[in-house]
Amino acid sequence: MGVLTKRIAVLPGDGIGPEVCTEAIKVLEAVSERFGHQFELDVQLMGACAIDATGDPLPESTLQACFEADAILLGAIGDPKYDNNPAAKVRPEQGLLRLRKSLGLFANIRPVTAYDVLLEHSPLKADRIQGADMLIYRELTGGIYFGEKGRTADGAYDHCTYTREEIVRIAHLAFQSATTRRNKLTLVDKANVLETSRLWREVVQQIAPEYPSVAVDYLFVDNAAMQMILNPKQFDVILTENMFGDIISDEASVIAGSLGLLPSASVGETAAMFEPIHGSYPQAKGKGIANPIATILSVAMMLEHFGMQEEADLVKEAVDYTLDKNVLTPELRADHPFTTEQVGAFIANYVQEGG
């Protein structure tokens, strides 16, 4: 692959978001130095910081920058002064929901990897979690979270709907991904009860023959919630609808031992956004204790999205080396921890010089 120019909208956001983005950008710059690519960064406000500055959690200039970018890097959003104020009319999260909707980001993709260095931090026994390595595809713009909702005289309702096309497009992404991994896809649904789940299962069964190498299995969501704890190693690619994905992917995130290492991507037909799964963690802001690795691994996912596989692999290798060398922030290393900035610099240096 030749040298490329990519435009990246950077939304550092709130709390520790700016700190972890700073380290992720160091790594991007190291990739640029080493491989010659040009990354044009367009830093914009979103979240509580955008409300403070403009009154709007997603200002028009931010949305415009995201439309014009090849990819978006997001830190984290949210601030207790809005979250804990029930009278607040405008909330940081509204910006994120509106951005996902505007960009048509229909698939949320989360890898969950059980790094050996985290085994002691996992709530699961080591033999259950060691070696687990899964990738969860969660539908992000349909289902009950986006359905019609309201009140009746004596109650309330929420409607869950899915169209065939909403399922087809994310199912293909998940199948394609499975072919590059261990060729296993698990659909999580509740097809014994829900009509939308039966549609999901039908669509997956119809698409499956196009991916003959992929073994497909089906788990009811309640069983999946059990299997995630009992035997997480059984999973390769998981595909599921919006609400089930919310629950199952959050459950999966804690078994690995630290939220601080888990990246994510949200993709649509024409846009892609990359962000750590952790929140804005306002208590840690400015203390240099935030773990930048989840955001750095989000950059690796972005590089893969750009087709820069060698570059992405090098970033992941740098992270593995950093974990091996015990260059860790305090939640993973209580004695003699490294700072956010030191961890970022160590990884960026490996990318630029080592490997």
Add this chain to the structure above:
Amino acid sequence: MGVLTKRIAVLPGDGIGPEVCTEAIKVLEAVSERFGHQFELDVQLMGACAIDATGDPLPESTLQACFEADAILLGAIGDPKYDNNPAAKVRPEQGLLRLRKSLGLFANIRPVTAYDVLLEHSPLKADRIQGADMLIYRELTGGIYFGEKGRTADGAYDHCTYTREEIVRIAHLAFQSATTRRNKLTLVDKANVLETSRLWREVVQQIAPEYPSVAVDYLFVDNAAMQMILNPKQFDVILTENMFGDIISDEASVIAGSLGLLPSASVGETAAMFEPIHGSYPQAKGKGIANPIATILSVAMMLEHFGMQEEADLVKEAVDYTLDKNVLTPELRADHPFTTEQVGAFIANYVQEGG
């Protein structure tokens, strides 16, 4: 308490259901021998076996027997030949859903207890799970599982509805139970997104002042799925709607180390059904390896429901003794395991002779 006569509808169901029911009935007979009560058993078909025999997972004669009984003992239902066929028009689960609805069994109650003998079998590290003791109240006849569902030209839909009254009646049961335990109640919902969840939260906030000793907190379901693994000891009574309860209670069930020990009750205004939480486990059918203890502890919950507290306590004592003596089926004791029948006989013998 004097000698009572109770009519019990027994629905052995599918897979290992008949085997575990046989052992639970042995224990009931031992209680009868020792205390002089008369238990009139009316054994009926439900589930896949009922479809095979009559075409209907809940034949009229079964429903009638349940209406006439003082309580219902259920084994397990479900068969892969129906579950894995999206074209199947009649499903075993429909029988169970219809039975719950017909009897008005609106509350499913599941204790989850971390028995010390099971700590090594729990997927969680011992320090996370030891001492966990919770009771989950899951609404059982409302929500998306019972809402209108169907197909459109290009998709499918499921409607979730709740009335205020459906929430009020189970919320009172959960609050009352909390006052007999550790006075903590956690509502699991998704009130940041769903209107039905906002109604649940409103109702619980309105009822809470009637139970001033009970501390109430609120968890979003995705966070609850994480907290159940990270710190299950924080929970006392959990209250939640039908689908969230399905997922969270199944997740909770595996952290204790074995599904084979966990009973449940489903209660309504005038009817009550008792069943192990495990499924029909068709692979194990007829092998003598199914653990009958969950069904036997379900009988203990039934005896409590009949007001037979001494009898219920004796059955639980017999189970504790059995665990202490390591009289266990193979999933808990790989070397020299006992059979389903041996475990049942050991417990029944203790109830009749020992104690």
